[in-house]
Amino acid sequence: MALSGSAPRELARAAGVLRSGGLVAFPTETVYGLGADAANEKAVARIFAAKGRPADHPLIVHLAQPEDVALWARDVPASAWRVAERFWPGPLTLILKRAAGVLDVVTGGQDTVGLRVPDHPIALGLLQVFGGGIAAPSANRFGRVSPTSAAHVLSELGDSVDWIIDGGACAVGLESTILDLSGKHPRLLRPGAVTPEMLNETLGELPTWLAIGGPRTPGRLPSHYAPETPLYLVETDALESTVRMIVGQEQSVAVLSVQPNGTGDARCRWAVMPADPMEYGRVLYARLREADNWGCRAILVEMPRADEDWDAVHDRLRRAAGAYADRRPVAALVRSRE
Numbered sequence: 001m002a003l004s005g006s007a008p009r010e011l012a013r014a015a016g017v018l019r020s021g022g023l024v025a026f027p028t029e030t031v032y033g034l035g036a037d038a039a040n041e042k043a044v045a046r047i048f049a050a051k052g053r054p055a056d057h058p059l060i061v062h063l064a065q066p067e068d069v070a071l072w073a074r075d076v077p078a079s080a081w082r083v084a085e086r087f088w089p090g091p092l093t094l095i096l097k098r099a100a101g102v103l104d105v106v107t108g109g110q111d112t113v114g115l116r117v118p119d120h121p122i123a124l125g126l127l128q129v130f131g132g133g134i135a136a137p138s139a140n141r142f143g144r145v146s147p148t149s150a151a152h153v154l155s156e157l158g159d160s161v162d163w164i165i166d167g168g169a170c171a172v173g174l175e176s177t178i179l180d181l182s183g184k185h186p187r188l189l190r191p192g193a194v195t196p197e198m199l200n201e202t203l204g205e206l207p208t209w210l211a212i213g214g215p216r217t218p219g220r221l222p223s224h225y226a227p228e229t230p231l232y233l234v235e236t237d238a239l240e241s242t243v244r245m246i247v248g249q250e251q252s253v254a255v256l257s258v259q260p261n262g263t264g265d266a267r268c269r270w271a272v273m274p275a276d277p278m279e280y281g282r283v284l285y286a287r288l289r290e291a292d293n294w295g296c297r298a299i300l301v302e303m304p305r306a307d308e309d310w311d312a313v314h315d316r317l318r319r320a321a322g323a324y325a326d327r328r329p330v331a332a333l334v335r336s337r338e
């Protein structure tokens with residue numbers, strides 16, 4: 001595993017790693033991706049092995065420019081070209097009917113393919129030098145929080161990745177919006193920085209939002225994006241009493257809240273979160289990782305306002321908490337000292 005910067009010579013070497021069937025982790029504006037040559041079946045199979053990801057979960061193919069869509073998709077509707085022109089490069093993935101020749105290992109055997117032109121100079125530079133599509137999921141182990149720095153990638157994947165390009169912290173911090181344009185009507189599969197309202201302006205139609213739980217997209221499973229410490233979403237009103245209950249049991253607790261720490265108890269570790277939804281999304285995964293490393297009995301996250309601008313953040317928080325929702329309530333959890 002080599003860690004490198006973004007000088008042209010280093011991008012050329014990273015592209016060489018891709019050409020020889022290796023795995024390259026690279027920054028995008030959303031999260032770090034774990035990339036392989038999308039036309040090399042063996043290389044793409046290595047992504048699944050490195051992540052521990054089930055083989056039927058499809059990957060996004062990253063492209064250098066919108067025109068390349070024609071190489072990977074067929075029957076591309078006019079709406080897709082309009083959306084691509086408006087939002088690419090950017091944090092939007094389009095699901096389209098796949099072109100003949102796109103590998104089953106990339107699409108999970110589905111008739112569609114996910115495509116995205118990322119808005120990051122290193123990702124675009126790498127795509128241009130490489131000259132083909134790069135299949136890349138988020139560079140984390142399956143079911144874990146996506147990485148937003150090169151250090152996160154290293155701690156997630158270590159030696160199972162051949163090359164990591166360090167581009168600093170990701171500007172968006174949450175995974176791309178996924179818009180399915182393969183059917184009659186546009187459908188939103190994952191909320192992100194490109195909102196349904198923004199898409200509506202270009203599509204002339206508000207995409208329908210699919211409820212969490214579809215079988216084929218791991219990003220839509222409720223238990224995705226989870227830290228290892230049990231995480232609970234708590235309403236603002238109940239935050240203080242929940243903290244008191246936990247520290248009252250002489251257990252430690254981590255709190256992510258937009259309010260300042262009012263407890264003053266040493267067993268309560270507190271991270272003040274940004275009040276702006278974009279800023280909040282940008283730092284969320286790094287804060288979750290830090291809080292996970294504190295080794296507390298539980299992580300409490302103050303539920304952000306119910307507001308469209310917070311949809312992407314809400315979605316990721318619900319999934320992070322979802323892994324524990326079917327287990328014990330927070331009170332039962334902290335009373336037991338297993």
Ligand code: TXA
Pocket residue numbers: 028030031032033034057058059060093095107110112113114116118136137138139174175176178189216217218219220
């Ligand atoms: O921001 C992002 O999208 C990041 C960066 C690296 O581009 N990538 C990312 O990839 O989040 P991943 O694999 O962690 O999540 C992609 C999601 C998965 O839930 C996958 O199942 C879904 O996109 N997906 C990919 N192709 C699909 C398809 N043909 N049909 C339906 N869902 C698809």
Ligand code: MG
Pocket residue numbers: 137138146219
């Ligand atoms: Mg992922």
